[in-house]
Amino acid sequence: MIIDPIIRDAVIFASMLSLLTLGLTLTYLTTKVPNFAHGSFASIGMMSMLTFTQLFGLNPYLSVIPIFFIGGGVALMLYLFVLRPLISREASFVSQMVATIAFELILVAVLNIYADYFTQTFKIQSRGFLIRRADVRIFDQPGVFIAAPTLAIAGVLILFMVLNKTRFGVGLRAAIENPPLAGSLGINVKRMYTYSWFIAGGLGSVAGSLLALWFQGSPVYGSTILISIFAAAIVGGLQNIYGAVLGGYLLGFVEILGTRQLGLWIGPWMTVYRPLIPILAMAITLLFAPRGLAAVKWRGLFRSFGKGVGA
Amino acid sequence: MITEQQLFTFLLDILAYFAIYLIVNTSLNLEYGLTGIPNFGKVLAVAGGAFVVGAVPGRVMANQLGILMGYRAVENDPILSECLKTLAQIKPKILEGMDYIEDNAVVGDCIRRVMVNDPLLSISLLAATVGLAAAVGAALGFVASYPAIRLKEDYLAMTLLAMGEFLAQVGYLDRTLVGGTLGVFAPDPYGWLGEYRFMASALVILFVALLFFYYMRQVSLSPAGRVLKSIRDQEVAAEVLGKDVVRVKQKVLIVSSLMASVAGALWAFNSQSVIASNYDRFTWTFWPWVMVIIGGAGNYKGILLGTAVFVILRRTIDTYRYVLEPLIPFSLVWLDRLLFGIALIIVLIVRPQGILPDRPTPAIQKPYLRKIIETIRQQK
Numbered sequence: 301m302i303i304d305p306i307i308r309d310a311v312i313f314a315s316m317l318s319l320l321t322l323g324l325t326l327t328y329l330t331t332k333v334p335n336f337a338h339g340s341f342a343s344i345g346m347m348s349m350l351t352f353t354q355l356f357g358l359n360p361y362l363s364v365i366p367i368f369f370i371g372g373g374v375a376l377m378l379y380l381f382v383l384r385p386l387i388s389r390e391a392s393f394v395s396q397m398v399a400t401i402a403f404e405l406i407l408v409a410v411l412n413i414y415a416d417y418f419t420q421t422f423k424i425q426s427r428g429f430l431i432r433r434a435d436v437r438i439f440d441q442p443g444v445f446i447a448a449p450t451l452a453i454a455g456v457l458i459l460f461m462v463l464n465k466t467r468f469g470v471g472l473r474a475a476i477e478n479p480p481l482a483g484s485l486g487i488n489v490k491r492m493y494t495y496s497w498f499i500a501g502g503l504g505s506v507a508g509s510l511l512a513l514w515f516q517g518s519p520v521y522g523s524t525i526l527i528s529i530f531a532a533a534i535v536g537g538l539q540n541i542y543g544a545v546l547g548g549y550l551l552g553f554v555e556i557l558g559t560r561q562l563g564l565w566i567g568p569w570m571t572v573y574r575p576l577i578p579i580l581a582m583a584i585t586l587l588f589a590p591r592g593l594a595a596v597k598w599r600g601l602f603r604s605f606g607k608g609v610g611a
Numbered sequence: 612m613i614t615e616q617q618l619f620t621f622l623l624d625i626l627a628y629f630a631i632y633l634i635v636n637t638s639l640n641l642e643y644g645l646t647g648i649p650n651f652g653k654v655l656a657v658a659g660g661a662f663v664v665g666a667v668p669g670r671v672m673a674n675q676l677g678i679l680m681g682y683r684a685v686e687n688d689p690i691l692s693e694c695l696k697t698l699a700q701i702k703p704k705i706l707e708g709m710d711y712i713e714d715n716a717v718v719g720d721c722i723r724r725v726m727v728n729d730p731l732l733s734i735s736l737l738a739a740t741v742g743l744a745a746a747v748g749a750a751l752g753f754v755a756s757y758p759a760i761r762l763k764e765d766y767l768a769m770t771l772l773a774m775g776e777f778l779a780q781v782g783y784l785d786r787t788l789v790g791g792t793l794g795v796f797a798p799d800p801y802g803w804l805g806e807y808r809f810m811a812s813a814l815v816i817l818f819v820a821l822l823f824f825y826y827m828r829q830v831s832l833s834p835a836g837r838v839l840k841s842i843r844d845q846e847v848a849a850e851v852l853g854k855d856v857v858r859v860k861q862k863v864l865i866v867s868s869l870m871a872s873v874a875g876a877l878w879a880f881n882s883q884s885v886i887a888s889n890y891d892r893f894t895w896t897f898w899p900w901v902m903v904i905i906g907g908a909g910n911y912k913g914i915l916l917g918t919a920v921f922v923i924l925r926r927t928i929d930t931y932r933y934v935l936e937p938l939i940p941f942s943l944v945w946l947d948r949l950l951f952g953i954a955l956i957i958v959l960i961v962r963p964q965g966i967l968p969d970r971p972t973p974a975i976q977k978p979y980l981r982k983i984i985e986t987i988r989q990q991k
Contacts, residue, residue: 334765336651336772385960393764394649398904399959401651401897405952408893409945416941527776530769569787575780579773586762586770 312514314552315452318545319507321532323500325544329476330493333396337404339526341371345508346517353434367509368502375501378403411519427518435513444513531578535585537592629922630816634874635899636914637827638867644909646863647843651768652775656868658890659751660744660875664797665789665885668740672722681708694721719796730803737800741876748872752865760857782887794886797879812881828911907965
């Protein structure tokens, strides 16, 4: 089966963007602070995937498991050692945002130092690397083309099941929706927040690691797609995780397929303006549906359209 | 051992960096320290100013001199024909015409030769371009104020970050604006000073920086400054007391973006070229935030201190990295991010108001107040 390569790009990018957006929204729901270091969790995943597949010769899909724990661990560090002391000192939102920026500076520095060290010691390229060859082939397709959407959908389904069917999930939702009430009912709110930061960091790193199997990886890849993650999260509304997944898929497809379509229609110079797409998406969302896609009352919208047509 | 010359260059380098960051930090302090607008898109205005320098004056000069018409058109001009003669033999295409971006190096060389002999032209070009950059900066500030007066802190931070990144990325990807990945030359308005050019440039930047800094200090001590601080501390209360919060925020963003844009323009002139990838969010958004937070947001002395400490440390690490680099297995470029990232987190946790915290400014200065009390006592 021949598939247009740009479709592959779009499917893989959009699936992983939705996982990253999911993580960002999950942490935003707990601490109400956008994590400016979230993009770098994808970079952590990329560098770990490079190490596991190229150095240890591990199967890429087995490596995903340790990568989840690495990313989760780093997210825990950010939450426990940086944000929680700040929250307990009642620091302002801006201070907390600046703290995540400081953590981003540290992550970028550590990742780049690691990349330098990696190249010098093992003589393997660590900037602009392509490790598509490490991937397996499923049904004569690159494995990641199947694995990325599967993982994204499975991730959402599992999270849905956990949040709705288990005691832990109900506790987590309660802790997010009304922390004092949940606390008074004996739910350890802080522990619940810790879990959500761990899950968010882990998912971010897994997303990055699968992106590394298809796109050119580098220790700053995550920082460059941070804007897309923010845009997708705003499109999704920052209020629930299903909106985040929706926003991630929508923006991922629009960014890759939309740019190409515009390039074909208007001219190749249009493709330069790809960074305009996340910003436009943010602007349109904030103007017309400030609470995001998930909060739009679609049924009411259609009804009012119907009325308009009828009249 | 370092020679006197090296030391001088090093100090000049520190001075230039100090001055340029003083402008950007002054403008950030006006926004965040005094008014409480978390502008994470500082790079937008800085890049705007720099891109003006990359895109406008060179094109205007080239048009005025007629270089773009090709060698034939400028054959009679002694300076230009000298500059193009040899190249015209190798590359006959330039006889008929040149493209500003494609033949940027040649065009730049010709303009440089003309400007070296013409101080008046150089100075007026500098003034005109900086003025244009200021206007562009004010316009960008107006654009940035659109979300700033409508959104909450977290949404605003994300939106401004995206806006800042957008301009830098378009500059990087679009070849026609400022040459994309390769960059373009910037006309050198200090070229006629010969070997004193870097000193002149640093002094010009320092002069502008002190001017803006003095303005910011006066504002922060004035009744207008108290209005800004009231908006920062309790927006609703300021509104209740009849302050037009929307207009004030808009004005602050316009003025501060103007400052940042002038900084970008002066920096582009100082480095004689504009490469879009140098205008990223780390250099022009995150570093100013680090300096302002560590120094003490809102306090003008804190801004001065934060900028000085940061620039001296960072330039020293950068300049003497050849001493340390053999000892460690990675490039020292990343060490400053690591160190300042950790320092910033420690400051935020231990002393969130910065080294020199902001204090309420009395409506009347203390000596003056004492004099009034004295007069009242005497009257009794």
